Amino acid sequence: MMKFFFFLIFMIPLCLLKNMFWLVQMMLFMLMFMFMNLSMTIDLYKNMSYMMSCDILSYGLILLSIWISILMIMASENLFKLNFYINYFLFNVIFLLLMLYLTFSTMNMFMFYLFFEGSLIPTLMLIIGWGYQPERIQAGMYLLFYTLFVSLPLLMGIFYLFNDLNCMLIYFLKFINLNMYMLYFSMILAFLVKMPMYFVHLWLPKAHVEAPVSGSMILAGIMLKLGGYGLMRLMIFLQEINMKLNYIWIVISLLGGFYISLKCFCQVDIKSLIAYSSVAHMSIVISGLMVMNYWGFIGSYILMIGHGLCSSGMFCLANISYERLHSRSLYINKGMMNFMPSMSLWWFLLLSSNMAAPPSMNLMGEISLINSLMSWSWLSMIMLMLVSFFSAGYSLYLYSFIQHGKYYSGIYSYYTGVSREYLMLFLHWFPLNIMVLKIDYSMIWF
Template sequence: MMMKFILYLMFMMPLSFLNKFSLIQFYLFFGSYIFMILGKLNYQWNNLSYYMGYDLLSFGMILLSFWICSMMYLSSWMIYNKNLYSKLFIFLILILMLFLFLTFSVKDLLMFYLFFECSLIPVLFLIMGWGLQLDRIQASMYLLFYTIFASLPLLLMIFYIYLNFYTLSFIIFSEKLFFMTSIYLYIFMILAFLVKMPMFFVHLWLPKAHVEAPVSGSMILAGVMLKLGGYGLLRLLILLINLGNKYNFLLESINLVGGLMISLICLFQIDLKSLVAYSSVSHMSLLMCGMFTMLNWGVGGSFLLMISHGLCSSGLFCLVNIMYERLGSRSILINKGLINFMPSMSLWWFLLCSSNMSAPPSLNLLGEIMLINSVISWSWLSMYLIMFLLFFSASYSLYLYSFTQHGKLMMNLYSITQGYIREFLLLILHWIPLNLLILNNEMFILWK
């Protein structure tokens, strides 16, 4: 089955040179539905071949990739209308989707590393080619060098694992316990994933990349690329179980304090895109806290939050872009009084901001409950930091909503439309799975 989908994506590529924008978007949506129908959810590895296969974690991430990539076309209609190298743009997204599919479907660590690095290249071209300002070159370099410098130690560790354990298969990792003894091996193993997530201290590339990226680049960065780090950590945690019990308290402390500081930084932002980007770092900090407890609820909650954050953050970036197209600015000082200007869009601001602060019935709520439970059961002292982290997380979501919707409306408008059907469809397709997937929560809770 995996090979069918690879061929499906490859045969779509010639359509990009015919500039069939809507057709490829339809095929990607269709691909996500077919994958849902054909996928078996029995909590085991399915459709196994020598290098490929998927379990529940891979299934969720592949589905998220299909969903976000298809919505990247919906959000980037301006590129098609103005013909800003739209053929190349379509081709890059298809290449990116292919690399993401391969990354999540291989079960060999070396192949995973190869496609993990390859997925960086299309994102780099998206930022450099369709970025908005002159700083896009600097943002691209930040993204490239942070990722490459952190990834080289992981490659060395892959060779070390093969020389010592004679296997690189994820399936065998989950069936046997391989014990590593050195803290250097531990750091080298997880550094690439911590930068990708990103963890506080190695997060500086993310706000830069988001601010300079086009809306499609921001969507795929927030929706899927950050989750590559979480996916890699979830796959390799079993190798690090004895070292994790010794040293994870350091990472827990950094993430708890870092998440709190980033939440405070969000309250001082005046750039809407920058605020949403920093909120991603704050959510990822809580996710890593739960994951590094190595408890069942922490691991399940981190998987759940990866899916929910991918949908919520991507939707917020779409909203920011919708406002940017009309007002020509991302400043929170200019994007005011939007409830008078676009009352119907104000509803979607409220729905996505409330989901971002984990209000019911969003999937974020269940994910954060599971993560908080696991972190507090790991150490009750972390309760105080978690309490402030959640309070400020809700504060910046309210700040984002209230400052954009209320106040005096600026009159330097580029457009007076209430919103296109395409834009409402885009937001609906983010919000519905984000809030209805909670009805199928056993899919996330039972994954180990």
């Protein structure tokens, strides 16, 4: 695992040279394929070096991080054209990838916390440095304070654990079962805000709307998954108390998911709609994790990977329209089928994946999560039906609103998609739908 770490470290000087924009991307492709060829077994930690190692959970999320980072660079060609601080931008992307890689691969609880918080800094830089509107400062503050406010209790909880058990390794904590209310809440809240759970989700739409396309992609693709990853790691030693309190989170998430789905129909900003749909998806993931059964666990994992690719792709599409029209309003982005018929196909493919149509990974994840929640209580079926129905509803609403209708008469000049954009969308959609063929790697763990 250290070899990939050093690979990223030695890529930093490359970012600071001139005309290295595409070379950095190619090097990340190389890193991606090297990492894909790691020998992985499903159940054990592998490739140990120092405090870093990798099991199937880390493996999938690290692959996703590298992949989204490659596509972030590909989506930000506009910065390259304008020569808008591209060296700093590349440095930011590499630094963020480094933080995420360390977060997912470290085995030490404190190091996990450190890199978990460290990934916030480059994200903040992306939003404040390359965002579009003056409100990006406020969005950055929201992001920072929501996350930091609940992170201090997590740090206290980690210190308490170390004081009590003299052990920080995540792997050894699975032999322990702690039944403490204060510890439970202090450990878990940071991840619920990061997910984000309903009631503490307000930072997400703000951050998404103000962020540049690369910021939105990494936020939707990876940052939301940090919360799920943390919960998966922590739930192991908080089992007993979670069984007492899990109904709180499940009820909040299912009701919140339904309410957010309705809120999607009220949005007039494309990015805002996609951001709210992310909150709805993550609410089902939280519910599945809190049920504490096998179906819920693997369903959350599959849906997190699927949503990372799908949501990121939709933000790319929103940005493609924004670069043409300089507006994200649904009322101005109408009748796009007249201008970009082939882009209509990509909108259709990614939005159909978003509403969990086969053969996407989202479908597999949602089937597992519905299974797990139904086994917990059949009453959850009511909310699940509504959330699933409305997720199809707002996806179709977005598609039909953008693609059909009379186009805005103020459009003076327009050009269709370029090959880079089609390639970028293909690289989102293809793994999202082809990985279903190898879904057994995610399904059969123990």
